[in-house]
């Protein structure tokens with residue numbers, strides 16, 4: 001029951017504001033926004049191209065490797081767990097018929113990054129496409145965070161991206177070879193977010209790094225773009241950000257398109273940004289979140305819960321107001 005109060009404190013009107021019907025995340029809106037998951041670009045868009053994807057063995061990195069490989073790219077995927085990488089590489093290359101190499105690399109270690117790039121060059125040459133996707137994250141009240149916890153996330157996300165970008169950028173410049181660099185950040189790189197503070201700080205740093213290099217290294221034939229994904233189910237993210245599954249429903253409820261994103265949708269956008277179709281695109285930050293960011297930001301967006309009858313009443317009240 002909601003009451004409208006006069007400034008005197010007297011109740012003017014009482015009416016029932018029922019709780020909105022509980023809608024499951026995949027109910028009404030997703031009927032309008034069904035995902036399309038096949039490769040979007042023409043076949044062969046990445047023929048004769050080499051793509052280097054950090055964290056390419058799992059989750060979104062795996063999905064991006066899959067679509068690039070489907071479109072003809074040779075791929076090199078790199079992260080810490082060689083067995084996971086090798087399994088993914090085998091699965092993708094047996095489906096697409098294109099080479100996928102797995103290289104062990106901890107992006108926190110600049111020497112390991114240099115060794116990894118040496119191996120890639122020996123195998124396949126310097127890449128045309130670089131996707132900085134590797135990340136670490138976990139929810140944690142900031143007062144519980146240790147210096148090592150801070151370091152573990154910021155080293156992977158910010159330093160890791162910087163080490164990969166510097167190592168490859170310098171070698172590409174030396175070889176006078178152009179390339180597309182893409183970084184995967186997150187919508188809260190822009191707003192900041194409590195409880196994932198090292199990730200928010202590091203992702204914001206990655207965005208500053210990529211926007212800066214878009215300006216500086218265009219002259220070497222290098223493009224730099226950023227995708228800020230909203231929630232897309234992966235084991236890596238959801239097990240560390242919503243380990244009990246408690247928050248998923250309220251998260252979906254605030255997404256105007258009524259569902260989570262799909263890895264293949266993100267992969268199609270990444271493929272476009274990394275392709276020649278986007279050769280005029282650099283320094284772009286693309287939010288890809290089903291509308292979640294603007295939905296959380298708008299002061300009055302909670303009014304979605306007001307029913308048509310309640311609107312009739314509210315309108316009458318507003319129109320009935322005389323003076324200020």
Ligand SMILES: CCCCCCCCC/C=C/C=C/C(=O)SCCNC(=O)CCNC(=O)[C@H](O)C(C)(C)COP(=O)(O)OP(=O)(O)OC[C@H]1O[C@@H](n2cnc3c(N)ncnc32)[C@H](O)[C@@H]1OP(=O)(O)O
Pocket residue numbers: 135136137138139140144145146147148149150152153186187199229230231232236237238240241242247248251
């Ligand atoms: C509201 C619902 C949300 C649902 C999802 C919505 C998603 C929308 C937006 C999403 C953004 C997503 C961003 C992402 O980046 S997801 C990517 C997630 N993937 C990964 O994190 C994979 C890699 N991660 C890891 O390997 C680990 O998690 C790691 C901790 C980052 C690094 O591993 P490692 O180097 O092995 O470190 P450890 O030795 O284990 O730990 C280092 C220090 O960190 C402390 N620590 C680890 N976990 C926690 C924790 N949960 N809480 C507090 N502290 C933690 C650990 O204790 C160590 O510190 P020390 O004790 O002082 O030594």
Ligand SMILES: NC(=O)C1=CN([C@@H]2O[C@H](COP(=O)(O)OP(=O)(O)OC[C@H]3O[C@@H](n4cnc5c(N)ncnc54)[C@H](OP(=O)(O)O)[C@@H]3O)[C@@H](O)[C@H]2O)C=CC1
Pocket residue numbers: 054055056057058059060061078079080081082084105106107108132133134135136137156160184185186187228229230231232233234235236237238
């Ligand atoms: N899923 C989501 O909802 C969202 C994800 N993102 C971003 O998308 C990207 C992919 O995340 P997602 O696929 O969900 O999660 P995953 O956990 O599956 O991916 C993270 C990858 O990073 C690799 N990695 C972690 N640490 C290192 C390291 N030190 N050196 C090299 N590689 C490392 C991991 O491999 P290994 O363990 O073998 O090292 C893993 O493959 C990340 O940048 C994340 O921040 C952003 C917003 C939303």
